[in-house]
Amino acid sequence: MSTAYKTVTDIAGPLMIVEGVEGVSYDELCEIELTNGKKRLGKVLEAREGMAVVQMFEDAQGATTEGTKVRFLNRAFEIGVSEDILGRVFSGSGRPIDGGPNIVPEKKLDINGAPINPYSREYPDDFIQTGISTIDTLNTLVRGQKLPIFSGAGLPHNQIAAQIARQARVLTDEEIATGVEAKEGKTEKADEKFAVVFAAMGVTFAEAQYFQQELEKTGALSRAVMFINTADNPVVERIATPRLALTVAEYLAYEKDYHVTVILTDMTNYCEALREVSAARKEVPGRRGYPGYLYTDLATLYERAGRIRGRNGSITQIPILSMPEDDVTHPIPDLTGYITEGQILLDRGLHQKGIFPPIIPMGSLSRLKPKAQGKGKTREDHSNMDAQLTAAYARGVEVRELAVILGESSLNDTDKAFLKFSERFEKEFIQQGETENRSIFKSLEIGWNLLTELPREELKRVKDEYVDKYMKKIDNG
């Protein structure tokens, strides 16, 4: 065991300076024993000759410069993992809080992970059916993707994330071949294992409970791992929380062949914790006081999603972030959008109209969708339908704005058709119940039905043969 230093000279916010140290390395984990005997974890942010800057992961309350002992552990922050971890609940710093025993680790993993070699990645192209029309049809989620939900205060992002976690599944080969939804009980693809890893950072107790209950309802809790740091838990602990979650996810996905869905909420709280540490270190701030390395830091989390060649599992990430003032140009959503493979954007206007889920097609995007739509993945007309619905809705919204200025009577017939289309689109396509699980085939059918509102010659984004094949079916029926 290494020596304990009693040479703490400064404590400022989450930072502590320890002098007279020897053999300390950057990023090393340390244990801090307070005068009252409580132990805290910390890591080395800066290692100098005879001095170390330590960032505590937990509350600094009660810490004193005199009497506090710091022990350097000669290893990075690690978490012990084994398959028994499924079904367990941990604190934001990785201690069990469900009353269960400690995990007997199969191995210990550094929570910082290592960058995946881009050469070793497998390109994600498997369609995930979430049962939500706007996601499946227009912003297709792909296995191994990182697709955040951009939300705002008071918007139902938690319900959407929980709905995805409950309903997400892949299509069976038969469904892809026939284009018909499988009967209940036959929707599971054989020999595939699923898990949900959930990390809560600075959320309220009620929110954390909500997720736990939602997962419990469907029996998914037994294959879930939860890391919970609520709003009253230490702020700096949040820096470790998502890393713990992703390390567990990587273990389950790449070593135990699970298809893991990781939900990270709320990334805004994470970034604020980062800003707090940065400010305490008196670093030169970037935009809005966030540190200049925010992009790099976020990337080390988000890029841990994906698939690896030769491994069966995958990590699909759904980070949730609330945009201050619904401002998509705020540094957090902005930098996130540059790293993630698209975003699901929630819209207050739709929400106020009572539409659930308030996912707006303009501004939402899934970058990986081209390869996961169409024949062999979903249905041949999928990408055409996607382009047509989005384009038509965008035009409908434009017409609606025009109608406000000029009055509806001044619109020509085509514009009126688009206006009607956009109204129905919101009510019939976007709108769906919180427990309604629509198959992709059902969503496409609704799409074709809506397109009958528009003049035939305006359907420029769909191939004629698909119109004949799928729209006719609806006319007859």
Add this chain to the structure above:
Amino acid sequence: MSNPTIIKVAGPLVVAKGMRQAKMYEVCRVSKDNLIGEVIELHGDTASIQVYEETSGVGPGEPVELTGTTLSVDLGPGLLETFYDGIQRPLKLIEQEAKSPYITRGINVPGLDRKRKWDFKATAKVGDTVGEGDVLGTVQETTLIEHRVMVPPGLKGTVKEIKSGNFNIEEVVAVIKSDPEVRSPNPEVLITMLQKWPIRIPRPTGKKLMPSEPLATGMRVLDMLFPIARGGAAAIPGPFGAGKTVTQQSLAKFCAAQVIVYIGCGERGNEMTEVLKEFPELEDPNTGEPLMKRTVLIANTSNMPVAAREASVYTGITIAEYYRDMGYDVALMADSTSRWAEAMREMSGRLEEMPGEEGYPAYLGSRTAGFYERAGAAECLGSDDRKGSLSVIGAVSPPGGDFSEPVTQNTLRVTKVFWALDAKLTYKRHFPSINWLQSYSLYTNMLGGYYSKEVAEDFSSNRVRASEILQEESKLEEIVRLVGTDSLSPKEQLTMEVAKMIREDFLFQNAFDRIDAYTSLKKQYRMMRAILTFMDSALNVIEQEDFDFSKVQKLPVKEDIVKMSFLPEEGMEAKFDEIEDKIHSQMNGLKESGSGVSKAAEKVEAPATA
């Protein structure tokens, strides 16, 4: 003097003492893990080192070893088809060495395969007098590219020995007796196929030339409205989701350069995987060979160490320059230069330098300019009058899509082409989502001569007209928004109609359709001419009194115009002649039918709308 040892570690920045012998930008090996680093600041006995690998676990007291060389890349056959990280380590070898899908630390792999044998064909003869840049021999590097082994810069003399045959890149293929005038430490220089060049120093060329030929990209909005020249520099700024990467990848696939260097700088891992998966399968439209045969890929994804991200653009451009020196047209795509700037900012912050705008270092402008200035068309070194060009296309990711931020502004100051991406267009599913009102190209005048000679006399004047129509449309749109379409004169309505054609039938391009994805300059010219022919012949018709404009909108030939973009390149001339004939005859039909009918039609409709 004490051995160099670490005294401070903070992220990618390491400070060491005992470094009096260190030179600026010298490469060193840091800690017992042998991490690669580069000296970036010297203070007496101490030096600041930026480390290209993760520094977790490194502490004060560990050793630093100086290597005596500055950060350089290996140049020689074998660069093409390889997938590198930011400091020219082949990612495939890293995987083999690490025996893991993760990039672990301290891996030391060469940029070029030292064992592979190449078939070297000597072209110079014993006794030839050669100077820097002269071709000594060639190697067929891929089916597309003949690699030219050149006399390294700064060397002059006579060939003493040269031999053809199978060699690896470290074996001597020629011996040059250096000229007594050139002061050289060794009278005889051994030439191998492997050469090294420091990445931060531009490779020398002969006379720089003004760009005079377009770099055809097959993308209509670019080639027709905002062309880039061979040897030009272009910037693509746009908010996330506006299509920067899709545009960059399309350019890498279809642009008419002979060698492509594609740098994924601080971007997504999956995007590079996609390129890697697609390029070997896709055919080069100009040669029919797999695209990978002409491509060098460099990836330093966002989660890979930040200092190597800073180096990756220099690694890329040095490789690009090397192929330019062989006399090729090279295009370099850097996606995204904002991440490069951010890497500089991060290092600058850790060095506690005085920040400039938005925390970026004060030298952001000069570094950006220095990078883009390495683009250009030039006479290559060497006596055979080879000409080469290096075109640079940099993506910029402005925070919040705000073009007034420092990276965008500094980039625009040095690039002559600006392709503004527009998120609104992507919402409407208009691709490529390049805004035709904001974008510009300053090369159009320099390229005018080429167009009149190689494509058509009126190519440039058609461009001007098309731009005018689009400008006019945006003005008219405002009027329509306020008072409706009815208030427009027939001529204005025609402008709106033609602008719509230009937007939807010309500028809109489907990157996923085999034919539509790439359009030759000649076909682009004919497409635009057809649309303008439609306009000209309509002008005669709509002047008639009480003319019902919807008749023009309903002409059957419009259907042909919609489908123009899908006409195969082969035999397209005849098809376009046909379309133009149809336009004339159908317009003439409208003229003859007179205006009486339209009045009657209006009367019938009137009660219904009232």
